[in-house]
Amino acid sequence: MNVLFTWLDWLWVAAFLLLMIGSGVLFYRLGKRSQSDFFLAGRGLPWWLPASSVYATHTATDTPMWITGIIYRHGLAGIWYTFFSAWAAISAFVSTRIFRRSLAFTQAEWNVVRFTGLGAEMLRGWMAGWQVFMNMFVLGWVGIAMGKVCAFLFGWPLWVGLVSFSSGCAIYVLAAGYWGVVMADFQQGVIAFLVIMIVSIWGIMVAGGPAGIAEKLMMLGETDRMNPFAFTGWWTGEFPAAWFFTMMVIAILGGFGMGTSIDWYPEAQRIQSARTVRDASYSIWWGTLVGLVRNSVWAVAILGFFVLFPGMTETSEYEMGWFRLGFDYLPVGMIGFFFAAILAIHLSTISSHLNLGALYATRDLYQHYWNPEASERTLVWVGRWSTLILLLGSFVYGLMMENITEWLIFALWIMTAGIWLPNILQVVWWRFNAWGYLSAWIANLGFSWLVVWVLPEFGVIPKLAEYQQFWLLMLLGACVFIPTTFFTKPESMDHLVKYYVQARPLGWWGPVRREAERRGLIQKDSPERPMVV
Amino acid sequence: MPLIRRTWTAAEADKWTREDWFVIVLSPICYFALTLGVALSFLLLWEGFAITAASIVLIVWMHWIIDPKMKAISEEYEKNQQEYLRDLEDSVRWKQHEQAAP
Numbered sequence: 001m002n003v004l005f006t007w008l009d010w011l012w013v014a015a016f017l018l019l020m021i022g023s024g025v026l027f028y029r030l031g032k033r034s035q036s037d038f039f040l041a042g043r044g045l046p047w048w049l050p051a052s053s054v055y056a057t058h059t060a061t062d063t064p065m066w067i068t069g070i071i072y073r074h075g076l077a078g079i080w081y082t083f084f085s086a087w088a089a090i091s092a093f094v095s096t097r098i099f100r101r102s103l104a105f106t107q108a109e110w111n112v113v114r115f116t117g118l119g120a121e122m123l124r125g126w127m128a129g130w131q132v133f134m135n136m137f138v139l140g141w142v143g144i145a146m147g148k149v150c151a152f153l154f155g156w157p158l159w160v161g162l163v164s165f166s167s168g169c170a171i172y173v174l175a176a177g178y179w180g181v182v183m184a185d186f187q188q189g190v191i192a193f194l195v196i197m198i199v200s201i202w203g204i205m206v207a208g209g210p211a212g213i214a215e216k217l218m219m220l221g222e223t224d225r226m227n228p229f230a231f232t233g234w235w236t237g238e239f240p241a242a243w244f245f246t247m248m249v250i251a252i253l254g255g256f257g258m259g260t261s262i263d264w265y266p267e268a269q270r271i272q273s274a275r276t277v278r279d280a281s282y283s284i285w286w287g288t289l290v291g292l293v294r295n296s297v298w299a300v301a302i303l304g305f306f307v308l309f310p311g312m313t314e315t316s317e318y319e320m321g322w323f324r325l326g327f328d329y330l331p332v333g334m335i336g337f338f339f340a341a342i343l344a345i346h347l348s349t350i351s352s353h354l355n356l357g358a359l360y361a362t363r364d365l366y367q368h369y370w371n372p373e374a375s376e377r378t379l380v381w382v383g384r385w386s387t388l389i390l391l392l393g394s395f396v397y398g399l400m401m402e403n404i405t406e407w408l409i410f411a412l413w414i415m416t417a418g419i420w421l422p423n424i425l426q427v428v429w430w431r432f433n434a435w436g437y438l439s440a441w442i443a444n445l446g447f448s449w450l451v452v453w454v455l456p457e458f459g460v461i462p463k464l465a466e467y468q469q470f471w472l473l474m475l476l477g478a479c480v481f482i483p484t485t486f487f488t489k490p491e492s493m494d495h496l497v498k499y500y501v502q503a504r505p506l507g508w509w510g511p512v513r514r515e516a517e518r519r520g521l522i523q524k525d526s527p528e529r530p531m532v533v
Numbered sequence: 534m535p536l537i538r539r540t541w542t543a544a545e546a547d548k549w550t551r552e553d554w555f556v557i558v559l560s561p562i563c564y565f566a567l568t569l570g571v572a573l574s575f576l577l578l579w580e581g582f583a584i585t586a587a588s589i590v591l592i593v594w595m596h597w598i599i600d601p602k603m604k605a606i607s608e609e610y611e612k613n614q615q616e617y618l619r620d621l622e623d624s625v626r627w628k629q630h631e632q633a634a635p
Contacts, residue, residue: 076572079568079572083564083565083568086561086564086565088564089560089561089563089564090557090560090561092560093553093556093557093560093599094553094557097606101610101617103614103617103618103621104621105621109621109625112624113621113624204575209577210575210576210577210578211577213576214576226576228569228572228573252561255561276607276608276610276611277603277606277607277610278600278603278604278606278607279607281603282603285560288564289563289564289567292564292567292568292571293567293568293571295568296567296568296569296570296571296572296575297571297572297575299572300572300575300576303576363625367625367626368625368627372625372626372627373626502613502617504547504548504549506549506553522544522547523544
């Protein structure tokens with residue numbers, strides 16, 4: 001489809017771009033002061049700023065496509081696929097609190113705060129490299145989604161939408177770093193939320209309102225689509241209850257750990273940019289809550305799209321459903337408003353990942369391994385060069401994406417299954433060490449290939465459902481990382497005590513706590529405040 | 534002693550207590566209920582409005598429980614933060630990497 005823009009539509013787009021890029025650039029002076037400013041806004045933000053950034057970052061151009069796809073396929077029950085972000089429910093009050101107290105710039109740096117020695121350094125290097133790569137990948141993925149939207153609307157070649165808007169976004173990320181990101185995210189988040197509400201409610205009304213949707217679903221014999229618990233059985237089918245319960249476990253209990261969801265990594269940056277432990281907790285909790293509300297409204301709008309256009313079988317056709325509600329049905333003059341909101345959605349995600357990838361490259365790779373004595377000015381400039389390299393790399397990835405998406409989604413999956421439990425254990429169990437964690441990563445890499453692809457291909461095991469893969473990979477991983485942990489030495493008690501006094505982790509930390517008490521660093525039953533190590 | 538404690542010293546707030554566990558249980562319930570409640574409310578189902586209202590009450594209750602403790606933790610921690618930050622900067626520069634605790 002080619003959408004006809006009037007002068008009013010282009011005015012909306014121009015005004016929004018000016019506002020979004022301008023508000024980011026305005027913070028140039030703050031961003032260039034130091035590494036801490038360029039990547040964490042000086043660790044001084046009130047909770048609602050990083051909260052709006054959490055929401056804005058996780059509202060990407062491909063998010064409505066993904067949610068449309070699952071709701072169109074599964075009905076309202078598909079909403080539980082989006083519930084993975086509920087890891088923040090427990091995390092906000094457990095791992096967020098612990099991570100904020102560690103003060104680590106990144107999850108990679110946290111490894112050397114929690115662990116020690118060669119194993120910790122290997123983990124830091126591995127995780128930093130992986131995160132630079134992953135952020136470039138996400139930038140390419142989200143960027144090409146924008147390319148598809150522009151191709152759908154204006155018939156532009158894919159690269160135009162990919163390159164033009166990501167480049168515009170890079171202006172304020174290069175200028176002001178995280179200050180630019182978070183300030184632009186605030187107004188992008190507000191715009192995106194309002195427009196998502198307007199378009200979704202508009203779409204619901206076009207479909208006949210809630211009563212009309214229910215009536216049409218009944219006529220189509222699809223009333224189960226309004227049931228949020230309409231699974232395909234306990235164990236079988238495309239969406240069994242076993243998968244629902246597995247997702248609940250992954251999401252909710254995952255909050256005790258760090259890195260149990262890929263979203264943890266951008267959130268870790270927001271946690272450290274908050275001015276206090278309390279602000280960090282609330283930013284994660286409220287930012288995620290707004291995202292869940294958004295998903296629910298989207299889901300009902302997609303039910304509306306389903307009754308308007310039932311029977312679509314091609315994913316590429318129905319995944320554009322929510323966009324079509326806006327572009328097909330909004331009145332003249334509002335189309336540009338809608339497109340400008342899509343730009344807000346797009347820019348907020350691109351800016352976050354540009355700055356986050358540059359953070360790992362600068363702090364964990366350049367400074368730690370290349371130039372430990374670099375000045376603050378140098379580090380800010382390295383941050384800018386890293387941002388530029390990530391941007392250019394994302395264009396290459398984006399244009400290759402059709403070929404590599406399947407492989408990289410597999411890579412995302414292997415980050416979850418076998419690493420899920422170690423990501424929790426590293427937070428809650430004092431005896432878990434760097435070698436155990438490292439062995440879990442390596443073992444999972446091998447087991448994932450075997451369980452998901454190789455063994456089913458050779459007929460050794462049947463092709464397993466996703467929930468079965470998760471539990472099997474977790475079990476196989478445990479057979480490696482638990483013996484490895486016990487066969488290698490625990491982290492040094494000095495290091496653990498220092499970490500414990502600073503971070504106060506939850507869980508099985510008895511021997512470390514008693515040692516800290518014995519050294520007089522914390523007092524057993526005294527109300528006096530703990531001493532600093 | 535009341536079931537929910539709302540006055541804390543810094544050292545007491547640093548410990549994991551019953552209030553934390555209340556919130557660890559309540560928080561996922563709030564998310565689950567609000568996700569479900571909002572979706573059903575937009576379909577104008579009465580269950581949706583009831584679940585949404587219940588989830589809002591739970592959210593308020595949860596913050597009532599945990600906020601005093603979070604404030605106490607934050608106020609205390611911020612006093613020590615500068616020293617911890619110096620340690621972190623030394624670590625990234627490979628100084629005192631194996632610093633021994635006293």
